[in-house]
Amino acid sequence: MDGQTLTIGELARKVGCKVQTIRYYEQIGLLPPPDRTDGNQRRYSGQEARRLSFVRHGRDLGFSLDALRQLLMLADHPDQPCETADQIAERHLIDIERRIDRLSALKVELQVMIKQCRGNEIRSCRVIEVLSDHGHCLNDQH
Amino acid sequence: MDGQTLTIGELARKVGCKVQTIRYYEQIGLLPPPDRTDGNQRRYSGQEARRLSFVRHGRDLGFSLDALRQLLMLADHPDQPCETADQIAERHLIDIERRIDRLSALKVELQVMIKQCRGNEIRSCRVIEVLSDHGHCLNDQH
DNA sequence: CATGGGGGCTCCAGCAGCTGTAGGTTCAAG
DNA sequence: CTTGAACCTACAGCTGCTGGAGCCCCCATG
Numbered sequence: 205m206d207g208q209t210l211t212i213g214e215l216a217r218k219v220g221c222k223v224q225t226i227r228y229y230e231q232i233g234l235l236p237p238p239d240r241t242d243g244n245q246r247r248y249s250g251q252e253a254r255r256l257s258f259v260r261h262g263r264d265l266g267f268s269l270d271a272l273r274q275l276l277m278l279a280d281h282p283d284q285p286c287e288t289a290d291q292i293a294e295r296h297l298i299d300i301e302r303r304i305d306r307l308s309a310l311k312v313e314l315q316v317m318i319k320q321c322r323g324n325e326i327r328s329c330r331v332i333e334v335l336s337d338h339g340h341c342l343n344d345q346h
Numbered sequence: 347m348d349g350q351t352l353t354i355g356e357l358a359r360k361v362g363c364k365v366q367t368i369r370y371y372e373q374i375g376l377l378p379p380p381d382r383t384d385g386n387q388r389r390y391s392g393q394e395a396r397r398l399s400f401v402r403h404g405r406d407l408g409f410s411l412d413a414l415r416q417l418l419m420l421a422d423h424p425d426q427p428c429e430t431a432d433q434i435a436e437r438h439l440i441d442i443e444r445r446i447d448r449l450s451a452l453k454v455e456l457q458v459m460i461k462q463c464r465g466n467e468i469r470s471c472r473v474i475e476v477l478s479d480h481g482h483c484l485n486d487q488h
Numbered sequence: 489c490a491t492g493g494g495g496g497c498t499c500c501a502g503c504a505g506c507t508g509t510a511g512g513t514t515c516a517a518g
Numbered sequence: 519c520t521t522g523a524a525c526c527t528a529c530a531g532c533t534g535c536t537g538g539a540g541c542c543c544c545c546a547t548g
Contacts, residue, residue: 211495222537243497243544245544268533269533301453304450304453307445308446317435353515354524367507384514410505
């Protein structure tokens with residue numbers, strides 16, 4: 205099942221992304237240039253499809269293209285210890301945790317904002333007021 | 347304390363953003379053009395500083411510039427009912443909840459990935475493996 | 489074997505939301 | 519009056535794609 209070749213459109217459908225995205229990844233050197241037909245159309249092997257899957261799955265997990273580039277380089281050298289890969293993942297985990305915390309704080313603030321404001325005029329609207337006034341800010345670090 | 351004027355740099359320091367960001371907001375019409383000195387430098391009033399605070403705080407809360415533009419327009423017409431402001435905030439709340447859910451799922455997946463991989467070779471590294479293999483994907487919707 | 493249409497190709501512009509640089513001017517402290 | 523930090527404009531660049539124009543290829547059907 206590795207000898208199969210896919211057109212760029214088939215590949216895009218398979219991994220769930222746009223054709224242009226694949227060409228973009230190739231352009232920025234994240235995917236190697238695939239073989240071409242005599243008519244200059246790209247044909248992808250199972251190998252290349254797996255590499256793209258890796259990238260897409262990584263993107264779904266929120267990794268940056270740069271982080272994925274590093275991970276791909278690591279994946280190409282399977283004999284080395286995987287500390288670096290771990291570090292990338294861990295850094296990413298910390299980042300995600302920070303984002304969750306931040307978003308949770310925002311959620312509370314928004315809920316308060318909305319609850320306090322029902323059917324009034326803008327003059328007394330908490331949404332506007334809270335946004336105007338830093339005193340109401342929960343995570344006040346400005 | 348409203349009669350004070352600030353240079354663009356002072357304002358930037360006060361609200362915690364870059365000078366260029368302020369000029370950018372002016373350029374896209376989010377902030378009105380401020381008064382200038384004879385030497386063509388911008389001078390900001392307390393009014394204008396508050397408007398910028400509003401924008402920055404909104405950005406911190408994850409509102410898009412477009413949503414903030416709408417909210418600013420509402421804030422400029424305080425006699426109208428605030429349903430629209432509410433709707434914007436509510437739509438945004440739903441969005442934030444979705445983002446939290448999504449990030450929480452990613453967090454679990456990353457934690458599993460990292461925990462299973464300690465001091466091995468890349469050959470057996472879960473981080474690479476999980477990203478390569480869709481079978482390990484928790485939220486498998488591809 | 490011709491043809492039509494769906495997909496492929498390249499190149500380029502644009503999106504949000506800034507950020508950085510170049511090259512010049514102004515302001516205020518000393 | 520000098521100096522140097524901060525200001526000015528204009529424009530390019532960043533991430534991660536997405537869409538369009540204008541052309542070309544592939545293959546199923548007649």
